[in-house]
Amino acid sequence: MTSLHTNISAMTGLRALVATHDLIETTHSRVSTGLRVSAAKDSAAYWSIASKMRSDVTSLAAVQDALGIGSALIATAYAGMAAAEEVVSRIKSLLVSAKDPNVDRAKIQSEIGQAQSGLISIAKSASFAGVNWLETGIENMHEAEDEFRVSSIPASISRGADGRPDLAMLGVDISTVSLFNSDGGGILQADKRSPKTIGGLRYVSSSTETGYTVNGPNRYGWPAQQTFGFDGSVTFGAGDTMSFTVTVGAENASDPDLPPPYSAGYDIDVFIDRSLVDSVLPTANGTISTPQELAQVIRASIPGDPVSVGYRDYTYSSGYEEKYVSFTDPQLWSGSEGASMAVSNFTTTTSTTGGLANSSMSYGVTASHLSLSFEPFRVHPGVVVGFEFSAYGQTRTYAITRDVVERALGTDDGIVHTSEDMVKVLQSIMGSFPNLIIETVGSGLQFAIDRSADRNSAWGTGISVSSVDVNIEPLNDIGILDVDVAINPDMIDRYQQIVDKMHEQIITAASNLGAASNRIDMQKTFIDSLSTTMNRGIGHLIDANLEEEATRMKALQTQEMLGIQALSISNASGEMIAQLFKL
The missing domain is CATH 2.60.40 (Immunoglobulin-like)
Known part of the structure; x- marks a missing residue:
């Protein structure tokens, strides 16, 4: 049905044309911005995620910049440390040359002096943005609190409690890398940390x-001992005997540190006759001729060796003779035994005694x-x-x-x-x-x-x-600037020991700086990769596919042209009816 008042076809065509125009605008926006989701109204979920990720990427860029500063600080210190290592190595070789007594040590010291000046220059120059780890001014460095001794630099990325990217700091103990400190304690200075005695x-x-x-x-401690100088041979006839008592272990009542009661010790009875001598010295015909033989016979008379019987028989080049027999408690005894020793009740029927006789009490040393x-x-x-x-x-x-x-x-x-x-x-x-x-x-x-x-x-x-x-010894008790082979040639060996240790400390410090630099470089590489990945993820969420959008734009433009033509045809139908009535 055709109506003069309401053109349903035109209205339908108009709505289709408006819808097509809206799609063209949307597509045009995507093509011009390159974004499929440019505002929350396009996709609230995707827009929210992308916005957070963009913020993270921005934070990562800031972290990357901070890591660059930390990397530069360490690189500067490492460059100075590497240069110092070469100079110290040169001083080591000069010290080796200085040991030759035929060299001119004054000239060698001149070279060492130039190297010493070079070390000062290196330490002063190793500064980045006003920060110098090789020349420091820390008071009482080894006792200083961390806030004065430890330098914190950006070293890696971390995540805070809110999940946001943040900086993790690396603490560099300056006492381990400082070459010269104004208050002493640097690697190339004397170390004052010795506890002395x-x-x-x-x-x-x-x-x-x-x-x-x-x-x-x-x-x-030292055991009690009785010594008797051997004064000649002792001959035992068929009925001769010799006897005496050795008292061992009587405690010293005059010892102020030893409280009563005091042990009286115990007695060892010694009895010697011809048969005993013959059993020990079967070819001696009853005669004991030397200190060694007398000691052998006495040992045989004491079952179980409760005392040690020794001897000495030696003639010095001067002609002086040392001959004696001694009684000592066994070496590993403990307790009160061995605290004292005495010989008593000495009797003999022989014409000589070999030097044996009664003695007073001899006390050992108790430590x-x-x-x-x-x-x-x-x-x-x-x-x-x-x-x-x-x-x-x-x-x-x-x-x-x-x-x-x-x-x-x-x-x-x-x-x-x-x-x-x-x-x-x-x-x-x-x-x-x-x-x-x-x-x-x-x-x-x-x-x-x-x-x-x-x-x-x-x-x-x-x-x-x-x-x-x-654990920290040996310490450097002399600084490298104090080395002077011309004035102190007798100190060359000591200089070598100290410079060798300094060289090792510099190598260790350089190694630690190198490890820290590698850590930062790894983090920088990681953040680059992480930023790229996050940007790619954001693109997957909100970027427009320009090839698809261009194709869609052409289609919509064609659709728009067809809509305009359709709307024109719909409007023309009313005019045609009006023309009929004019006829």
């Missing part, structure tokens, strides 16, 4: 590389005390002082650290100021050692064994400190 636990020695020995004070000469010292962070302590046959290993000192003294500086402080520190780690007393004596201190609980004496006693080790 460790409060008396070790001896000073000029012959060792560290200046200190691995051994400390010691005191050892129940060991004194230490104290001097103050400091245990720096990271320093471990190890040592072995032995007393009365027992040995244990101990360690003194910064934490041990501070817990024992309730301080925070690691300094042991007095002998009273030293006693507290030692008691805190050695308190369980059996029967050990650690106490001050005057300005020093001593280890002592409680004799009321342990009555060991002589061979069974002794106190010693040994195997002393400080």
Whole structure:
């Protein structure tokens, strides 16, 4: 049905034309922007995800820039360290040349001086954006807090609690890379961290590389002994006899450290006759001619060897003769035995005695005390002082650290100021050692064994400190700028030891810087890859396919032309009806 008032066909064509025009606008926008989703109205979910990812990509770019700064800092320090390594290596070779007594050491020192100046220049020049790790100004560097000693640089990417990309920092301990520090402690300077004698636990020695020995004070017990000079042959006839009593182990009542009751020891009876001599010396015809033979006969008379019978028979080049027979407690005895020895009740029917006779009581040396000469010292962070302590046959290993000192003294500086402080520190780690007393004596201190609980004496006693080790030693007690082979030719060996260690420290520091640089470079590469991947993901979500959109644009344009033609035809039908009525 055709209506003059309502052209349904035209209205339908118009709506189709408007829809086509809207699609053309949408497609045109996609082609011109290159985006399929350019606003939340296009796709709220995709637009939201893409917006977050774009923000992450922007953050990654900032992280990349920060990593570039960190990389530049490390690269600058590494370049300086590598240059310093070459110079120190050159100084090492010059020191080898200086050992030749025929060279002109003044000229060699001139070259060393130039190298020393070069090291200063390298350290001063290794600065990036005002930051210099090779020449520093840290006060008391090895004691400084992290905020003064540790430099933080961007090193890698991390994710915060909100999932956003963020920077992870790398802390570089400047004390491990500084060549010269204004307050000392740099790699090429003297190291002041030595605990010296460790409060008396070790001896000073000029012959060792560290200046200190691995051994400390010691005191050892010694057994009681009776010695009789051999004064000639002893001949036993058929009825001759010789007898005496050896008293062993009577405790010394005058020992102020040994409380009563006192052991009276025990007696060993010795009896010698012709038959015993013949059994020991079958070809001697009853005559004992030497100290060795007398010792053999006495041994045979004492079952079980409860005492050691020794001898000496030696003539020196000067003609002096040393001939004697001795009685000693067995070497490994402990307890009160061996604390004393005496010979009594001596009788003989022989015409000579060989020098044997009654004697007074001889007491052995009991080492129940060991004194230490104290001097103050400091245990720096990271320093471990190890040592072995032995007393009365027992040995244990101990360690003194910064934490041990501070817990024992309730301080925070690691300094042991007095002998009273030293006693507290030692008691805190050695308190369980059996029967050990650690106490001050005057300005020093001593280890002592409680004799009321342990009555060991002589061979069974002794106190010693040994195997002393400080983990950071040997230290550089001379700086590289102090090396002077012209003035101090006798120091060349020591210079070599110190420069060798400095060279090793520089290599280690350069290696650590190189490792940190590699870490940052890996992160930079990773962030590049991550940014590319994220951008690709954003493109998958919101980018337009231009080939499809171009094809769609042509189709819509054709559709628009057809719509216009259809609308024209629809409008023409009313005109045709009007023409009929004009006829």
